[in-house]
Amino acid sequence: MSLVVASQSERYRVGYALETKKVATFIQQSLIDYANNHGIDLIQIDPTKPLQQQGPFRCIIHKLYTQQWIDHLNQFSSQNPTTIVIDPMERVNRLHNRVSMLEAVTKLQISLQNGTVQVPKQVLLNESKDFNEEEVGLSLKFPVIAKPLVANGTATCHELFLVFDREGLRELSFPVVLQEFVNHGGVVFKIYVAGNQVDCVKRKSLTDIPEEKLKRLNGSVPFSQISNLRDEEGGDGGGEDGIEMPPESLVTELAKGLRVELGLNLFNVDVIRDANDPTRYLVIDINYFPGYAKLTSYEPFITNFLLDIVHSKAA
Ligand SMILES: Nc1ncnc2c1ncn2[C@@H]1O[C@H](COP(=O)(O)OP(=O)(O)OP(=O)(O)O)[C@@H](O)[C@H]1O
Ligand SMILES: O=P(O)(O)O[C@H]1[C@H](OP(=O)(O)O)[C@@H](OP(=O)(O)O)[C@@H](O)[C@@H](O)[C@@H]1OP(=O)(O)O
Numbered sequence: 001m002s003l004v005v006a007s008q009s010e011r012y013r014v015g016y017a018l019e020t021k022k023v024a025t026f027i028q029q030s031l032i033d034y035a036n037n038h039g040i041d042l043i044q045i046d047p048t049k050p051l052q053q054q055g056p057f058r059c060i061i062h063k064l065y066t067q068q069w070i071d072h073l074n075q076f077s078s079q080n081p082t083t084i085v086i087d088p089m090e091r092v093n094r095l096h097n098r099v100s101m102l103e104a105v106t107k108l109q110i111s112l113q114n115g116t117v118q119v120p121k122q123v124l125l126n127e128s129k130d131f132n133e134e135e136v137g138l139s140l141k142f143p144v145i146a147k148p149l150v151a152n153g154t155a156t157c158h159e160l161f162l163v164f165d166r167e168g169l170r171e172l173s174f175p176v177v178l179q180e181f182v183n184h185g186g187v188v189f190k191i192y193v194a195g196n197q198v199d200c201v202k203r204k205s206l207t208d209i210p211e212e213k214l215k216r217l218n219g220s221v222p223f224s225q226i227s228n229l230r231d232e233e234g235g236d237g238g239g240e241d242g243i244e245m246p247p248e249s250l251v252t253e254l255a256k257g258l259r260v261e262l263g264l265n266l267f268n269v270d271v272i273r274d275a276n277d278p279t280r281y282l283v284i285d286i287n288y289f290p291g292y293a294k295l296t297s298y299e300p301f302i303t304n305f306l307l308d309i310v311h312s313k314a315a
């Protein structure tokens, strides 16, 4: 009995290294308090200073990509192998490329009774001259969404375009991924994963583009201006109320499968449901360490995850 009490009262130091704006959104007082009441002390790490003088840490969570931080983390990890790093940098890097991020989904081959999980058709263009109508046109038809290949958290990597025809490709910066635009009823499902913790929410997305409307559209539109086209030419504005959620088994299977396949704990997955085939789900984006604070009850969600980690033997 006394042993149990002793282990329950044990406290764990969890270091976090995040950009200032992420600290403001993620490390809320409510999370600090909740974690604290459950034996976890959240400690802010200064990424510009060696970690040795800031530890010890049972676990480190991070979302920072400066060379200085990478060096400090590597050095600390090699000297302190019992500190659990969530997640190893080389695995996080896989999500910084919009081709490699979706490869993990294709490997999973999820096909349940009530749905399949696929990725939209997409091609990588390193330069505009790579667009060979005969080759690319066969595998992909307009409209497409153009997404910068690199997705490493910078503002430019979120500069997306809806492209209606070949002319529209002129506006783009390269390398870029052209992804088939799939009508999906104006709703995107976001599956948040933190280890064993999984939550799925729905959010407003781009509205469907009917065939007849497509004939009138040409060139390309940056996403930042899509709301200007509302009512007129298929911008955002789909209502998500009353929309059915994906089957729970599909959500769980996808979260679990991707966690293993990617070797990551902290990520979210953007999923859409094909408006022409409601059993066809498509993963369009995977993000490392997303905005968990938007979840209701994110405090127990994150704390339960951290408790699983600090109590785990793996170190
Ligand atoms: N293939 C697609 N078909 C239809 N709509 C799409 C497709 N890809 C993206 N979208 C829409 O565009 C939005 C942004 O795309 P995506 O999530 O890939 O960009 P991102 O910059 O990585 O976003 P995030 O802020 O989630 O990281 C999606 O949430 C969805 O509304
Ligand atoms: O800032 P927010 O809370 O909106 O979180 C967003 C997060 O930004 P931040 O990590 O810089 O905060 C983004 O990260 P980068 O791709 O830019 O690295 C990405 O993960 C989005 O998908 C998150 O939005 P969500 O998917 O949760 O809606």
Ligand SMILES: [Mg+2]
Pocket: 270, 285
């Ligand atoms: Mg997204």
Ligand SMILES: [Mg+2]
Pocket: 151, 285, 286, 287
């Ligand atoms: Mg993204």
